[in-house]
Amino acid sequence: REICKRNLNVHLLLQIHDELLLEADKKNLHLITRLIKDKMETVLTLDVPLVVNFKIGPNWLELRDIDI
Known part of the structure; x- marks a missing residue:
């Protein structure tokens, strides 16, 4: 929504799965990554x-990790 x-x-x-x-x-x-990370990590209270985590790139072969 945000x-x-x-x-x-x-x-x-x-x-695909997770x-x-x-x-x-x-x-x-x-x-965008900050909003998604915040919403996905706080949607439920879990034990x-x-x-x-995020990876970015023009295609799956060239994905690289990013820090948020």
Whole structure:
């Protein structure tokens, strides 16, 4: 909802088990990843930590880890 409210132009392309493949504008990358990480890690109260990691790249072969 927050991404839509801010009109950040993010598209969910694919969901595979515990992985989401998203397409987004590079100019908003930091804001988008922070919003997604925050929402996904805090959506439920769990007894174990839920950690969300991101990789970016033009294709799966060239993905690289990013710190948020």
